[in-house]
Amino acid sequence: MNNEYSFRLARPEMANAIWQILEEAIQRRKSDGSSQWQDGYPNLAVIQQDIQRKAGYVLLDGDQLVGYCALLIDDEPAYQHIQGAWLSDQSFVVFHRVAISNKYIGKGIAQQLLLHIEAFAKENDILSIRADTNFDNKAMLRIFEKLGYQYCGEVVFRGSSRKAFEKILS
Template sequence: MEYKFRKASHEDLSHIWEILEQAIKRRKHDGSGQWQDGYPNFAVVQNDIDNGTGYVLADEMTIVAYCAIMVNDEPAYATIEGKWLTDGDFVVYHRVAVSEKYLGRGLAHKLLEHIHGFALQHGIRSVRADTNYDNPAMLKLFEKMGYRYCGEVMFRGTPRKAFEKVLTA
């Protein structure tokens, strides 16, 4: 199956929000506190699209996954209890979610590969991300894809595990 990675549009908003709502419910069902405090919400996704930072993975016309990608734009990463691997430019991504109908097909892995490609296309070799301590699926994905644990960052008063991957061409 060939999936297309592209910038999200306003027409995609309801489909993206449906995917995120599913992911929020899955996190709750798994007993996680992540995404159980009203974040992310519809306005956050709308802001991603308005700012040109929302991206989707699509199967033909069906959106199967979503994430937000920013360059050098994560204030919480300025204060890390630990140390980043690099000091230069970095790509950061948030709000990674895969449609419930497409779970188990390796699409989160594929989405991260596209994020890595995005970074390299912009001449950036550092990719950073974080997740809750109680998100085993994302922690496993980071490990599988060669991310290194760098320390802890705080989001909305909650500690998060921070990771970085240094890309090679």
Template sequence: MILRKATDSELPIIWEILQAAIAQRKQDGSRQWQDGYPNPQSIQEDLNNGWAYVLTDGTNILAYAAIIFGIEPAYNTIEGQWLSEGEYVVIHRVATSAASKQKGIATYLFKMIENLSIENQTYSIKVDTNFDNIPMLRILDKLGYTYCGEVYFRGSARRAYEKLLPK
């Protein structure tokens, strides 16, 4: 499998994957992503900023994530405490294709992001998720992310996690 930057031509496929994830969140009873976000404009912004990444099997897009090597302003204020100060990678808008569900693809995606971070000499990953996104909470726990407290996006509290990577 290959983790690479997405191309503009892949926006329709990425949006299809995200729409399925939005529907799944709703079916699971989650409030996450039920307010018009993410949307095609947020994905276009990811593409424009170089944040849009896809995990492929060489032919098909299996997963999408916004991977940001930089500062997330919402992370400047946390009710709790981050494990580290300094440079970090942010992961947002993670979604797997319907065909990839229950196959460990999201876990594999996170491992690939960890490798990408190390390759770029960034040894901290920060991520947040809704309190009711059970699949994501399980992945973060399974991969050793530490719960650090709460951050706020669009007026809502989110669980914030960090993982320190080996140097």
């Protein structure tokens, strides 16, 4: 993990800057031909709710905001109805809304963010990380493959079927 980057809870005053990064990511998904995030979700209210629930996390390069995600522990109702099977039935961290600043695209920052999520899980004595993504989000699918996430099946999230992945940490 690159020690230049810090990972911590987002603060309420960061909401607009986080939303700007998500807007960039929404546009990138569209440019990539993905249908993910093209329906008004996520939005600023979702980010504000993440922060209020203490689920919003930021990746910083010094004081520069470079990435965002939402982290939850054992809290994703859609995952109870997987078409397939999870690798484990233990406690898990789930991440959503991974977004990287346009200024940092192509620098491996999404991988850095996922490595910080792994460290967060271990700090909380959790050895399972779960996530889902659109079938057409090629960038995230490559990262999952590169970091050893295993495809477990499909979940329905907000009315759409999505690929579900899990990684068991050691």
